[in-house]
Amino acid sequence: MSSGGANAPVVPRFRGGERVKVRRADVPGHIRTPWYIRGQAGVIERLCGTYPNPEELAYARSGLPAQPLYRVRFAQTEVWPDYAGDAADTIDVEIYQHWLEPG
């Protein structure tokens, strides 16, 4: 989903406070979405900005169009079945938009 020319930055689709889910995908290459967070549901903490896609940059490609990057907040008790801390504890992970779906 992009506006303007082919390399114009992708328009952010999520806003702070929105519930999202991390895609449960298993793909080769250089991926910055940690294994432990795939398939997890969280809330957008903030839009960090748009950046060239590291998955492409890793292969000396341009990484354009730039992708929206979010900090997504997750409840630790949901991420880890045996989590031994407080119910309010959280983990924030920076995740690119193309790894997120509405939650």
Place this chain on the structure above:
Amino acid sequence: MRSHHDMGGLPAGRIQATEHEYALWEKRVDALMVLLSGAGRMTVDELRKNIEAIAPDAYDRMTYYERWIHSISQTLIQRGVITIEELARKIAQVEARPNERCG
């Protein structure tokens, strides 16, 4: 499949709160990365990708900057900045020098 470097959440032992004084050669590796990425000759994403490609047992045995210099040399070869033959010749030259002081 979870990649070897993608270790968040895996069981692991006690943290050894060790530190070490960085050796000159390590600081130079860091400097090479800063200069090469600043000059647009490689990206941190390629650095990471080539580190992630290191076989698991080697990844665990190598130190942090050993992984970096391995990755930097791989990236430069992939980018065509240096050739394998040039590197092999230069390595042989360096090794043949009498009693280089360890950096």
Place this chain on the structure above:
Amino acid sequence: MHMHMHEHGNAPNLTYYQVLETAVRELLIEKGVLSAEAVQREVEKMDARSPAQGARVVARVWSSPAFKAKLLDRGNDALVDLGLERGPYKLVVVENSADVHNLVVCTLCSCYPRWLLGLPPDWYKSRSYRSRAVREPRAVLSEFGLELPGGVTVRVHDSTADMRYLVLPVRPANTEGWSEAQLASIVTRDCMIGVAVPKL
């Protein structure tokens, strides 16, 4: 590419990777990609960076509400006000409070706000820290000797992309009237990663 472990006949003091570093650096200099002087300058720049810089940021935040607002709102711009490098990545400052304690990790590699704190300690880059900080942060804090009071929420930050994190510790009681230099002196690197709190 398979690299062999060579015998280091006349260079017994150099490991394979030290030889590799020398070889790569010299090749790049010969090709005019970089200069020996530039390498030396970067080494010196890194030597000059230390957690003391981050400590100055924290001390200024504690002393100046206006600076705090600017730092929390515009991050890197505020660093320039202190004569510090803006830095190549966006700085996200995560603030501790009576109810919240923050901890920073990079599970995928070892991203760290180097331009502010210098090079990270070995343990930050270790398998143990990278694996466990996200899953059992309170046990990790205990290993560092930090026991949090009851009712404190722990927030972990996994630095997976282009943000870099600095924990803003709580200003200890009994520091009223302290100069910024005095305040900075109690802010250690470990406080700014989140495995410690300032001690008087």
